[in-house]
Amino acid sequence: MPELPEVETMCRGLNKILNLGKNKERIIIEGMEFKRGNIRSKIPQKQLRSIIGQKLLPIRRRAKYLIFPTEMGSLLNHLGMTGYWREYNGEPLLKHDHFLINFSNGKALVFNDARRFGVIDYLSPQSEASNIWLKHLGVEPLSTDFNAEYLFNKLKKRSGFLKNIIMDQKLVVGVGNIYASEALFLAKVHPKKNANKLNLKMCQSLVISIKEILKKALASGGSTIRDFRQAGGELGYFARELKVYGRSGQVCTACASTIKSEILGGRSTFWCPKCQKK
Ligand SMILES: [Zn+2]
Known part of the structure; x- marks a missing residue:
């Protein structure tokens, strides 16, 4: 997708x-x-x-x-x-x-x-805020509205696995399944950490990681392996640079531990048990 x-x-x-x-x-x-x-x-x-x-x-x-x-x-x-x-x-x-x-x-x-x-x-003109498709959407991840304070204030009211919550489009849009696993690895936070247990510093780190992963994906035209062509017809190359996603059983590029995976919220989730602390 x-x-x-x-x-x-x-x-x-x-x-x-x-x-x-x-x-x-x-x-x-x-x-x-x-x-x-x-x-x-x-x-x-x-x-x-x-x-x-x-x-x-x-x-x-x-x-x-x-x-x-x-x-x-x-x-x-x-x-x-x-x-x-x-x-x-x-x-x-x-x-x-x-x-x-x-x-x-x-x-x-x-x-x-x-x-x-x-x-x-x-x-219709000036109807983005009330449009049926758009009205529930959260902040744009690459905008300044998505920052550590914003994330911290949202997460402190939520309980549940962090990975599922950062994928909630009402909180922030565009953190898809691949990007969620990759950003959590980069931020060194466990996907099953309880969302309301993240302190401001961790939120800062996660915000920076999400922006970095998305920018990197953007620079290479996206991550989707199948069913997608850019306007020019080329496949995205970000797929080759994934650190944890799709790498269950393989070694972590940072510490050589074995990458784990589990289904969370119905979606495949990947992490390094040593690099990412719960
Ligand atoms: Zn590791």
């Missing part, structure tokens, strides 16, 4: 394809083509068509959603499990190409989603 770094990579890739952002080219949405009426949910065709003729502003990311903004509302997209965008040049469509959008600069994009867990929806 695409995680935050992959979605951010895709966001940057799309702005690059469309030449949006830095050069501030004026691009008008010229048309849309709907190959099916629904993906995970119904596609609101009429509302989306209302932004045809509008100027497209640079594409943004919020959590794992992509927002194609105009002043009259936005196209809101989630990649789901297998969704991706690619530049469309008029070639015959592929199986699972569900939606096309074309622009005044001659560029076009197509959304492909084999498993159809993705979302294409309309977001």
Whole structure:
């Protein structure tokens, strides 16, 4: 499943394809083509068509959603499990190409989603805080809002395994399963530590680790091993640099202990029993 770094990579890739952002080219949405009426949910065709003729502003990311903004509302997209965008040049469509959008600069994009867990929806102007998909989302992990004090104040009210709690999207978005194990290893904190037992210093260390892991993943285009292609079509390379995730039974790169794993909250969890203290 695409995680935050992959979605951010895709966001940057799309702005690059469309030449949006830095050069501030004026691009008008010229048309849309709907190959099916629904993906995970119904596609609101009429509302989306209302932004045809509008100027497209640079594409943004919020959590794992992509927002194609105009002043009259936005196209809101989630990649789901297998969704991706690619530049469309008029070639015959592929199986699972569900939606096309074309622009005044001659560029076009197509959304492909084999498993159809993705979302294409309309977001009315200034409605992010009340939108059904976005209103419950916590702070962005790479923003200054996500800091040691914030994490400490949230965690002191929570009990349960730390790893499950840092993956709660209402607390902070984008700490997916792979990143949670890797960040906890980097911060030297055990995934089964009780969340309310973290002191401010540990929170500081964990915040820094989460940001570092996500930035590293971002620099290499994401971590997902299967089912994901960047806008340019390359697989992410972060997968090769994982320290604990997927390494059960192998030796720790820091201390040579054997990496352990267990299912926590329904998700595979990996840690070094020596480096990570409970
Ligand atoms: Zn170790």
